Amino acid sequence: xxxxxxxxxxxxxxxxxxxxxxxxxxxxDLTRFLESGAKLRQVDVSxxxxxSHVIEIRHPLRKDEVRESLSQAAATAGGPHVVNGYFRVPQxxxxxx
Amino acid sequence: xxxxxxLLQQGEVSSTEIVQNYLDRIAQEEGRINAFITVDxxxxxxxxxxxxxxxxxxxxxxxxxxxxxxxxxxxxxxGVRTTCGSRMLENYVPPFDAAVVTLLKRAGLPILGKxxxxxxxxxxxxxxxxxxxxxxxxxxxxxxxxxxxxxxxxVAVGEAPWALGTDTGGSIRQPAAFCGVVGLKPxxxxxxxxxxxxxxxxxxxxxxxxxxxxDAAVLFSLIAGPDSRDATSSSQASFRLQLEDEPFPKGLxxxxxxxxxxxxxxxxxxxxxxxxxxxxxALGAVLVPISLETxxxxxxxxxxxxxxxxxxxxxxxxxxxxxxxxxxxDTNTMFEKTRGRGFGSEVKRRIMLGTYVLSASHYEAYYEQxxxxxxxxxxxxxxxxxxxxLVITPTxxxxxxxxxxxxxxxxxxxxxxxxxxANLTGIPALSMPCGLDSQGLPxxxxxxxxxxxxxxxxxxxxxxxxxxxxxxxxxx
Numbered sequence: 231x232x233x234x235x236x237x238x239x240x241x242x243x244x245x246x247x248x249x250x251x252x253x254x255x256x257x258x259d260l261t262r263f264l265e266s267g268a269k270l271r272q273v274d275v276s277x278x279x280x281x282s283h284v285i286e287i288r289h290p291l292r293k294d295e296v297r298e299s300l301s302q303a304a305a306t307a308g309g310p311h312v313v314n315g316y317f318r319v320p321q322x323x324x325x326x327x
Numbered sequence: 328x329x330x331x332x333x334l335l336q337q338g339e340v341s342s343t344e345i346v347q348n349y350l351d352r353i354a355q356e357e358g359r360i361n362a363f364i365t366v367d368x369x370x371x372x373x374x375x376x377x378x379x380x381x382x383x384x385x386x387x388x389x390x391x392x393x394x395x396x397x398x399x400x401x402x403x404x405x406g407v408r409t410t411c412g413s414r415m416l417e418n419y420v421p422p423f424d425a426a427v428v429t430l431l432k433r434a435g436l437p438i439l440g441k442x443x444x445x446x447x448x449x450x451x452x453x454x455x456x457x458x459x460x461x462x463x464x465x466x467x468x469x470x471x472x473x474x475x476x477x478x479x480x481x482v483a484v485g486e487a488p489w490a491l492g493t494d495t496g497g498s499i500r501q502p503a504a505f506c507g508v509v510g511l512k513p514x515x516x517x518x519x520x521x522x523x524x525x526x527x528x529x530x531x532x533x534x535x536x537x538x539x540x541x542d543a544a545v546l547f548s549l550i551a552g553p554d555s556r557d558a559t560s561s562s563q564a565s566f567r568l569q570l571e572d573e574p575f576p577k578g579l580x581x582x583x584x585x586x587x588x589x590x591x592x593x594x595x596x597x598x599x600x601x602x603x604x605x606x607x608x609a610l611g612a613v614l615v616p617i618s619l620e621t622x623x624x625x626x627x628x629x630x631x632x633x634x635x636x637x638x639x640x641x642x643x644x645x646x647x648x649x650x651x652x653x654x655x656x657d658t659n660t661m662f663e664k665t666r667g668r669g670f671g672s673e674v675k676r677r678i679m680l681g682t683y684v685l686s687a688s689h690y691e692a693y694y695e696q697x698x699x700x701x702x703x704x705x706x707x708x709x710x711x712x713x714x715x716x717l718v719i720t721p722t723x724x725x726x727x728x729x730x731x732x733x734x735x736x737x738x739x740x741x742x743x744x745x746x747x748x749a750n751l752t753g754i755p756a757l758s759m760p761c762g763l764d765s766q767g768l769p770x771x772x773x774x775x776x777x778x779x780x781x782x783x784x785x786x787x788x789x790x791x792x793x794x795x796x797x798x799x800x801x802x803x
Contacts, residue, residue, distance in 0.1 A: 240679055240686065241679065245642075270696060270700060271692060271693075273700050275699035278699050278702040282698065283559075284515050284705065285516045287561070304422040308650070310646060311652060
């Protein structure tokens with residue numbers, strides 16, 4: 231069984247607040263997933279590299295020209311807290327109001 | 328669809344009438360099916376009126392101008408809410424159209440609305456939608472499959488003539504199979520993902536869902552094509568196809584992988600697929616028994632990679648740039664509370680799993696290992712296509728299961744057992760109906776081709792569709 235502390239550490243890395251029930255649930259789910267995937271880890275892969283692209287892809291290049299794009303107002307319109315076209319977040323530096 | 332296009336062209340029917348017809352059908356069926364998250368009645372009627380005006384001027388944008396469509400709600404639509412089936416994006420209105428939506432509009436297709444899905448396309452039953460579970464039109468106590476369950480159910484019940492879905496591990500094909508419609512997961516790189524809300528970018532593709540093979544091919548031709556805004560878009564992406572009634576190419580080799588007909592496959596599904604295979608044989612195809620033994624690793628490889636990519640793709644939902652926010656005194660607490668409350672249980676499970684396999688201490692054993700097994704799977708599939716032209720399998724091990732039946736997430740993941748391989752390898756794969764089981768539920772058959780071979784996939788699907796209808800195709 232994966233330890234509770236490990237679940238808490240992963241949740242912290244993922245920036246997820248979990249309640250007690252969820253912690254217990256994911257402890258169980260992660261454990262079960264890792265058990266079911268055990269056979270995957272026994273496959274001999276010493277002869278191959280990992281796949282990151284399944285088709286041949288050329289990195290597309292374009293001229294560095296100014297093109298039409300979203301306005302600042304449109305680009306920020308979906309934010310939950312926007313002031314004058316800027317995203318507003320809680321204070322990130324301590325000691326000042 | 329050709330008939331509808333003809334009627335439009337002859338002025339027998341207007342786009343406004345067609346759209347109103349589908350809106351009426353939606354009003355009639357939505358109470359029991361739940362296929363839509365948003366119905367854009369005004370938008371669709373306005374687009375229909377514009378289409379009718381173009382017809383009057385003799386300037387339709389395409390033969391399909393005025394025929395409406397439904398779009399899965401993880402594809403961005405300018406000015407129309409795009410929720411991804413999540414509380415996180417419940418009120419998100421995109422400031423732009425996805426590339427595929429622009430293409431639909433350029434062909435003159437009014438958009439009826441946005442279809443329901445498992446939250447962020449994570450699921451195989453559409454039960455994980457944050458808003459409501461979609462019901463299968465063939466049996467309301469059963470799931471329509473997922474995650475494109477809303478699109479498949481809408482097409483099956485006649486709320487839309489065709490629809491767009493997305494497929495990361497089977498999310499177009501499995502619901503198409505469960506709902507008795509046709510769905511294609513295109514070759515990776517063939518349809519631009521610009522404006523698709525990313526789940527797992529090395530696996531995701533947008534594709535058509537329609538009532539028959541011909542319509543699916545038409546819709547695919549409208550959305551396929553290169554796009555510089557998607558770095559994975561291929562220069563060979565464009566697609567044109569005239570489906571031919573004959574002749575069936577004698578000696579076409581169809582691979583039948585034994586691993587897809589083993590344990591876990593329902594006997595009725597097996598029987599229906601085997602019957603379809605004999606029909607193809609009678610038309611002149613050669614059935615070649617093959618082995619795809621790496622498929623035994625497909626689900627775990629898929630889950631590892633999809634979860635890893637999802638944990639990264641979904642990092643952007645932080646309560647700052649879009650979607651909901653739960654206020655807090657400092658940013659980290661704000662991120663944690665927002666994400667903790669905005670995401671549903673399956674999304675959080677996959678983020679946890681993905682973060683785990685990507686974390687420094689586990690990266691090599693899990694993520695890197697899965698990437699390498701993916702290479703082995705690719706190599707085996709490539710070898711298979713050196714020997715055969717197509718591979719045919721069941722789409723799913725069983726027909727539609729009951730709502731609430733699969734309580735355990737691992738059990739749910741297994742319904743992608745036959746579909747995940749096409750995403751891991753990037754090959755095109757189509758699901759089409761091939762019969763009903765004893766309870767009247769549709770059975771799906773999957774046709775896979777090698778990269779960019781959609782033309783062969785569609786052509787053979789078309790012949791098979793005719794043969795299954797009892798059509799009289801000559802065997803050429």
